[in-house]
Amino acid sequence: MALDRWIALIILMISIAYGYTAFFTMDAQLPPFMQRNPVWPSTFPKVLSVLAIITCLSILVGFEKSGDGPKEGEINYRRLWDYNIGQVGILLALMVAYAIALRPVGFLAATTIFLVAGSVTLGERRWHIMIPVALIATVGIWYLVQEVLGIFLRPWPFFLGM
Amino acid sequence: MLEGLLIGLSTAFSFTNILMVIGGCLIGTFIGMLPGLGPMSIIAIMIPVAISIGDPSAALILLAGVYYGAIFGGSTSSILINAPGVASTVASSFDGYPLTRQGKAGKALTVAAIASFVGGTIGAILLMIFAPMLASVALLFHSAEYFALMVVGLSAIAAFAGTGQVGKAVLMTLLGLIMATVGEGALFNAPRFTMGIMDLQSGFGFITLAMAMFALPEAMYLVLDPGRSKTKDGGEIKDLRITRAEAREIAPVIGRQSIQGFLIGVLPGAGATIASFLGYAVERNIASKEDQELFGKGSLKGLAAPESANNAASTGSFVPLLTLGIPGSGTTAILLGALIALNVTPGPRLMIDSPEIFWSVIISMYIGNLVLLILNLPLIPYIAKVLLVPRTFLIPFILFFTLMGAYIGQNNATELLILVGFGICATILRFADYPLAPLLIGFILGSMLEDNFSRSMQLEGGIGFILERPMTMGLLVVAALLVILPSYRARRARLRQQGIADGD
DSSP: OOOHHHHHHHHHHHHHHHHHHIIGGGGOOOOGGGGGGSSOOHHHHHHHHHHHHHHHHHTTTTTOOOOSSTTTOOOGGGGGGSSOHHHHHHHHHHHHHHHHHHHHHHHHHHHHHHHHHHHHTTTTOOOHHHHHHHHHHHHHHHIIIISSSOOOOOOGGGGGGO | HHHHHHHHHHTTSSHHHHHHHHHHHHHHHHHHSSTTTHHHHHHHHHHHHHHHHHOOHHHHHHHHHHHHHHHHHHHHHHHSSSOOSSGGGHHHHHHHHHHHTTOHHHHHHHHHHHHHHHHHHHHHHHHHHHHHHHHHHHTTHHHHHHHHHHHHHHHHHHHSSSOOOHHHHHHHHHHHHHHHTTEEOOOOEEEEEEOOOOTTTOOOHHHHHHIIIIHHHHHHHHOOOOGGGGOOOOOOOOOOOHHHHHHHHHHHHHHHHHHOOOHHHHHHTHHHHHHHHHHHHHHHHHHHHHHHHTTTTTTTTHHHHHHHHHHHHHHHHHHHHHHOOOOOSSHHHHHHHHHHHHOOOOOHHHHOHHHHHHHHHHHHHHHHHHHIHHHHHHHHHHGGGGGOOOOOHHHHHHHHHHHHHHHHOOOHHHHHHHHHHHHHHHHHHHHOOOOSSHHHHHHHHHHHHHHHHHHHHHHHTTTHHHHHHHHHHHHHHHHHHHHHHHHHHHHHHHHHHHHHOOOO
């Protein structure tokens, strides 16, 4: 089964769960006075779930021809291991780490480390360029966001107060 | 109209707003030139900045400037290094890159700039004429018609925007609509589908979703396949002049394609990409025999046609956005999201309630086009140096800007985890050729669609409103046909290929 059908199957399951909530569990919490309304919070989701389930099924049974292989310039997911999938994994992990560390570690340290680590992951080894570039960009962006746009970003780690 | 024009002039010609246009165009050109970053990603990244400006007309002017700049930048990279940053400039590389190979890069850029300028200007004039007319018709619409109209818009986007696979595009639209129902709705003060997670109480963030749908997958693709960002040398660019004979040759092409491009741009779902390809094809078909030979080998006509068409179409795509509040393309959908975040609801009332926004956007289109012509063109040799930034620096910065964009809007680190999660899903969806723009458009239109649906249900006391209002009924039939016809025709074509008779 091709990837696009697997995706359709997953979305089908999501729509069934969504539809189940809309049809069977949501209305129980509805206050009595709202039950006289012609439209309930669950009305629109009910319509959507039915339509989504129909569309998923039509893709699953192959009513429409699925793509005939990747086009030129697109990535062929069947040969995913030929691409730099490892780098993608590390970069995604870095982004998750950044998301978790941003508050406790502070913007300046987290961002500098993120930028340098990202470059290193992609094979950059010129530390004397990488670190200054990351530092200047970090401080510059922090200044822009904090002072010009007026949005608070905690610059230092949690133990330094602020 | 004259009065409105004056309001627009006075708003757009304030010092800050002119700075916004110039800044937006420059930023757009810079980033748009980088392969793989299209106007959608750039505008998504710029939204937090625009929103924090606070003044809706300045923000919209900035974003519009970024939009034109990005399209111009995209054509520059497709002409210079055959790496179109955007789908709508792919057609420009057919003839633009051969011209560069012949050493005529400067000339090609000038033709592109002039064609874009004329296309954009004619587009803006047509917009000025059409938008008020359409808006006055749209004032007669009720909730029921709005509901139906949005359904038409969504099905048109699903039918045209996808890669020819309507089913997938429809599914993505529905998924977007489903995602829009998460969180508290406007009409019902009850949280829905939050699964008890507090962070979902206010629904998914629109900027987070925009970043996850466009910017992140692009960056992932750049990492996966280094060939996509291959930058040969930025190249020496000289001799920007074109001769009078050449100008006479391309003038009618530009004129025709500006009008055709605008009309295509007005249709929801069609947009700049289709306009540029169609423009190229039409001009090749009506060219003389010897001109036809030149197409694809460095014809100035072949370059001017898609360039003027895509700019006129991008202007045209503002018509449904400003008059009906229905975005016709991914980019205008993102602009719509930004406007709603700024507490402006585009629609027929926009011209009456806040004319200064409506008209200043139109005026800023002229200014933006002028800026591109007189400021960017001489700077192009220098701007092209940005193509020399190594990808080892470029990609971490793109990732950082997507993270930052999602973070400063909400100041919430969970948003970043949602961003990464959706980004991975979006990349996988892209592998399988599922179009992502319909998802975002569905997400943005979702709450409006539901509000109008619920309001008409309440007014008419039930689903009967569909039958009672002929216009609603008609629009819904059109929507159904838009979705069913292409898939029916594709199926019939496939059956015919297998040697099965049609059988009426």
